[in-house]
């Protein structure tokens with residue numbers, strides 16, 4: 001293997017350690033700890049797992065978590081009422097509504113109802129709007145994109161002036177990560193399902209962020225020698241040799257690309273752990289803001 005492995009698991013553990021120390025200091029100084037409310041609607045297994053992991057991570061860092069597990073058929077009005085109650089609760093500094101929501105719920109209306117100052121997922125239209133504009137600071141940046149940048153920073157990768165290619169333009173990953181790279185003065189191309197000559201565009205990248213949800217789509221000969229590759233993809237592929245019958249793989253053909261890139265994130269153990277670490281970071285920053293510590 002020629003590429004440096006970007007160990008997201010270790011970097012996330014370091015960040016979680018830093019947060020734990022900050023939370024202890026906060027408790028000593030103010031008698032309060034950060035609080036995160038998670039709102040889960042329905043019984044999707046993946047959503048349940050994500051929420052459980054988030055609550056567990058909160059506990060380890062000393063952050064209080066407030067869980068709302070709601071039935072699939074909850075009405076929009078009832079859900080809005082819960083969000084408003086959480087907005088008014090002074091012990092809650094962050095509100096996370098686990099997506100996707102059931103079809104009968106207007107996602108935009110729910111995300112828009114979250115108090116801007118508690119929008120630790122960073123999906124409120126105003127936070128996204130600010131992220132997309134020059135010289136406007138969002139209060140919170142979405143966790144997975146923020147985690148990608150943190151991985152680059154903590155690996156010592158310079159972003160300014162680099163050609164960055166983002167594969168995918170979703171609201172939760174592709175678009176915000178492209179904005180963050182742009183704010184850091186990279187020259188950014190955003191690719192999607194209608195992009196022509198995808199391998200050719202990807203080959204221009206000094207920094208490649210892959211977020212398409214297509215297992216091992218990016219091949220070794222798509223990547224410029226020496227590029228830094230951040231693989232956001234999390235795809236379950238059948239694997240009869242594994243106990244669960246499947247394994248997780250990224251959007252990048254790791255074994256091929258690691259021979260060409262200068263640094264690469266593994267899947268699992270790359271971007272995934274950073275998403276939760278960034279959620280704890282946003283929640284702790286929010287608590288500091290609410291408690292007037294910053």
Ligand SMILES: NC(=O)c1ccc[n+]([C@@H]2O[C@H](COP(=O)([O-])OP(=O)(O)OC[C@H]3O[C@@H](n4cnc5c(N)ncnc54)[C@H](OP(=O)(O)O)[C@@H]3O)[C@@H](O)[C@H]2O)c1
Nearest residue numbers: 144168169170173192193211212213232233234271272275
């Ligand atoms: N590690 C984490 O914490 C984390 C967090 C979130 C997501 N993820 C993973 O990241 C991946 C992307 O997630 P997402 O929510 O952004 O997915 P998404 O909403 O499905 O968006 C996928 C994007 O990829 C583009 N795309 C799909 N197929 C393509 C193709 N063959 N060629 C070029 N572009 C293509 C789509 O283009 P169009 O816009 O043209 O349709 C779209 O912009 C998934 O594997 C997901 O599981 C991981």
